[in-house]
Amino acid sequence: MDLITKYNRPGPRYTSYPAYPHWDNKPSDQDWINELHQYRDLRVDLYLHIPYCQSLCTYCGCTRTISKNLDKGMDYTALLLKEWRLYKEEFPHLTIDSLHFGGGTPTFLRPEYLRAILDNLEGSFSESFSGAAEIDPRVTSIQHLNVLKDFGINRLSLGIQDFDPLVQKICNRIQPPEMVRSFLKDVRALEIENINFDLIYGLPGQSLSSIEETIGIVKEMKPTTIALYGYAHVPWRSKAQKSLERYKIAAGEEKRALYERSKELLLDVGYRELGLDHFALEGSELMSAYERGELKRTFMGYTAQKAPVTLGLGASAISSSPRTFVQNEKEVKNYSEKLARDKLPLFNGHILSLRDQACSQVIQSIMCQGKAEYENLFNLLGDIERETLLGELQELFEDGLIEYNAKSLRVLERGKPFLRNISMIFDHRLTKVQNQFSKTV
Numbered sequence: 001m002d003l004i005t006k007y008n009r010p011g012p013r014y015t016s017y018p019a020y021p022h023w024d025n026k027p028s029d030q031d032w033i034n035e036l037h038q039y040r041d042l043r044v045d046l047y048l049h050i051p052y053c054q055s056l057c058t059y060c061g062c063t064r065t066i067s068k069n070l071d072k073g074m075d076y077t078a079l080l081l082k083e084w085r086l087y088k089e090e091f092p093h094l095t096i097d098s099l100h101f102g103g104g105t106p107t108f109l110r111p112e113y114l115r116a117i118l119d120n121l122e123g124s125f126s127e128s129f130s131g132a133a134e135i136d137p138r139v140t141s142i143q144h145l146n147v148l149k150d151f152g153i154n155r156l157s158l159g160i161q162d163f164d165p166l167v168q169k170i171c172n173r174i175q176p177p178e179m180v181r182s183f184l185k186d187v188r189a190l191e192i193e194n195i196n197f198d199l200i201y202g203l204p205g206q207s208l209s210s211i212e213e214t215i216g217i218v219k220e221m222k223p224t225t226i227a228l229y230g231y232a233h234v235p236w237r238s239k240a241q242k243s244l245e246r247y248k249i250a251a252g253e254e255k256r257a258l259y260e261r262s263k264e265l266l267l268d269v270g271y272r273e274l275g276l277d278h279f280a281l282e283g284s285e286l287m288s289a290y291e292r293g294e295l296k297r298t299f300m301g302y303t304a305q306k307a308p309v310t311l312g313l314g315a316s317a318i319s320s321s322p323r324t325f326v327q328n329e330k331e332v333k334n335y336s337e338k339l340a341r342d343k344l345p346l347f348n349g350h351i352l353s354l355r356d357q358a359c360s361q362v363i364q365s366i367m368c369q370g371k372a373e374y375e376n377l378f379n380l381l382g383d384i385e386r387e388t389l390l391g392e393l394q395e396l397f398e399d400g401l402i403e404y405n406a407k408s409l410r411v412l413e414r415g416k417p418f419l420r421n422i423s424m425i426f427d428h429r430l431t432k433v434q435n436q437f438s439k440t441v
């Protein structure tokens with residue numbers, strides 16, 4: 001527990017490297033197109049961002065816009081398809097290996113809009129295509145599920161967060177277990193078996209006993225994988241979180257205890273922990289990718305995806321290749337204006353330097369496999385920097401978090417809660433704007 005006090009400080013979650021606030025080398029639209037032309041047969045993982053939600057969950061730290069007007073989905077569908085056409089004109093042979101509907105809330109779109117999108121994309125699906133969607137059970141109908149099933153979307157990630165009635169009330173997200181049970185029955189009747197639950201620990205109103213109850217209900221519903229995210233309190237970015245400050249929000253040791261108790265209960269019934277804050281059943285796609293050393297960490301969290309390029313469509317969506325990130329305009333209005341002029345709706349981005357690429361490789365490996373080799377990175381450093389880094393690794397070693405030598409490290413059981421801190425040692429951009437991040441533990 002002393003270690004938590006020592007290491008708990010603001011830091012990136014490393015869903016990208018460099019972390020978003022450190023992007024400072026923006027590519028032009030043409031740079032991005034040229035980057036994609038490097039791939040003779042362009043295969044992509046497609047990410048489609050639907051920014052709308054019908055109501056606001058007060059804890060939410062995601063990029064979303066609240067609206068009750070479902071008609072907005074029609075215009076937005078047309079924009080997504082326009083963006084897709086711009087890419088398709090430039091890359092007629094582009095193939096989609098996988099597709100991920102994210103949000104916001106993808107099923108804010110009426111079933112017919114989802115069908116229109118998938119109808120347009122289907123011709124580009126690869127032979128091994130698989131698809132996933134983030135699902136809010138409160139606003140997803142059997143018609144939505146049928147459309148997703150028709151197009152081979154076989155992985156659903158359900159936003160659950162917590163089953164305690166008081167926590168749900170505080171968070172403005174009423175979603176009783178009976179509602180989720182009945183929803184799961186519909187999902188399983190369609191033979192969609194690959195189900196993830198998103199849960200959050202550290203929400204206001206949670207206690208050890210309430211989280212035990214939540215995990216008890218989750219166990220009985222038996223999702224294939226579970227993301228148990230630490231609540232990220234970032235009210236300077238997500239203003240609604242300010243309203244939660246009148247409640248007690250667990251931090252430090254108390255917050256970690258909520259995770260450890262949940263973990264204990266999940267391991268008891270056959271889940272295994274992987275990476276940071278994730279659990280999976282033996283034999284699941286994610287666990288198999290982890291065991292093969294092929295797990296990847298992206299803006300969508302941990303994935304088993306393999307394509308080198310992620311193409312993000314939609315307002316605020318992020319695309320990436322091993323050397324480049326680009327992000328679309330964040331506001332639908334700006335996104336729409338650029339598309340109306342037949343321009344790619346790009347707004348921000350970053351071309352990775354050689355050092356960024358070497359850091360990224362080390363940090364991905366720590367976050368996904370709990371080990372890393374840093375010879376490539378060390379070859380780019382001077383003697384002083386290398387010595388400083390080894391000195392910092394020595395401190396982690398003395399705290400019992402890692403084993404290491406001059407070329408590689410391995411994270412020990414005691415180090416697992418501190419994957420973000422261990423990664424931070426290799427992050428040469430960190431000195432600048434650290435306070436923008438949530439706490440590491």
Ligand SMILES: C[S@@+](CC[C@H](N)C(=O)[O-])C[C@H]1O[C@@H](n2cnc3c(N)ncnc32)[C@H](O)[C@@H]1O
Pocket residue numbers: 059060061062103104105134135136137158159160161198199200229230231232233
């Ligand atoms: C982008 S949301 C999409 C899910 C979908 N809109 C829903 O809520 O059902 C993905 C997940 O991010 C997690 N999340 C949102 N805000 C968070 C926060 N402040 N801290 C930690 N996790 C958060 C939640 O677990 C949520 O399910």
Ligand code: SF4
Pocket residue numbers: 052053055056057060061062064103104105136159
């Ligand atoms: S948690 Fe999901 S449904 Fe709630 S506001 Fe955030 S994105 Fe929307």
